[in-house]
Amino acid sequence: MASCDHCSVGCLPGEHPGKPLIQLGSRREYVVALAGNPNTGKSTVFNHLTGLRQHTGNWPGKTVARAEGTFIHADQRFKLVDLPGTYSLLTTSIDEEIARDFVLFGRPDCTVVVCDTTVLERNLHLVLQILTITDRVVVCANLMDEADRRKIALEARVLERELGVPVVPTAARRGDGLDRLMERVHQVACGQLRTRPKQVALDPDVEAALRALVSKLEVLVPGLSCPRWIAMRLLEGDARIEEALLNGELASLHRSQHPDSTTGEMATTKQEAVA
Ligand SMILES: Nc1nc2c(ncn2[C@@H]2O[C@H](COP(=O)(O)OP(=O)(O)OP(=O)(O)O)[C@@H](O)[C@H]2O)c(=O)[nH]1
Ligand SMILES: [Mg+2]
Incomplete structure (x- = not known):
């Protein structure tokens, strides 16, 4: 049987739902x-997976390091x-804003949420927030x-079922x-593995308002990532998102974070890996 053009995990030709975002020569x-x-x-995790194949620079327009x-x-x-580490997608620190904007507008093919298994409950707050933005998520239950040392057991299968995305226990x-x-x-x-992230059911009136707002957003900022999440923030009165929409920042952020865009490329300097 012919294999998928885009990956080697057994998608059928023409059925590959993922979208390789970057093409380097003939490689995607x-x-x-x-x-x-x-x-x-x-x-x-980053150091283990990338070894010496690392670059660091700054996030565009920020003094925060990007690896x-x-x-x-x-x-x-x-x-x-x-x-950068973030407790929530709703706060205003620069680090958290960078993480949120990349997950929202960078349109990664997969977002790995690394959790500390010893305080998993606290970490799940961010997992659930990210699941409202993207369904392409893998939870890494680290530490x-x-x-184990503290006799904390993780029922990874149960958690997978509850969250609707893969959960992988690690000791990075x-x-x-x-x-x-x-x-x-x-x-x-x-796209070989279809996730089904748990979504919170909304009141029908709220759902209707959300849909109306999403339609307007799609006209205002065509191609905007996750208009539903942004509409939800607007309904909740998030002043920061409202300001970003009104002053055009949201639209430009969308353009600069999108990996297809050249303006989002970071200036990189080669450095030796830490690991
Ligand atoms: N015991 C144990 N320690 C770990 C494990 N993974 C990371 N650590 C330790 O946890 C600490 C924090 O690790 P980092 O990789 O810097 O964590 P981070 O999430 O990148 O931290 P920030 O970038 O500050 O948000 C370090 O001391 C690591 O050695 C693990 O699986 N087990
Ligand atoms: Mg770090």
């Missing part, structure tokens, strides 16, 4: 964002972007070694579980 690569609360091991690198899994190339400091993580990322990025 998927973009993967590493999100999560501060100190959950994002950079440890990206590449890894190859099953003959497929991935670009990994290590995001499993520490959880010693590299445990990272092959499985790459496999799941690959499957989600190329």
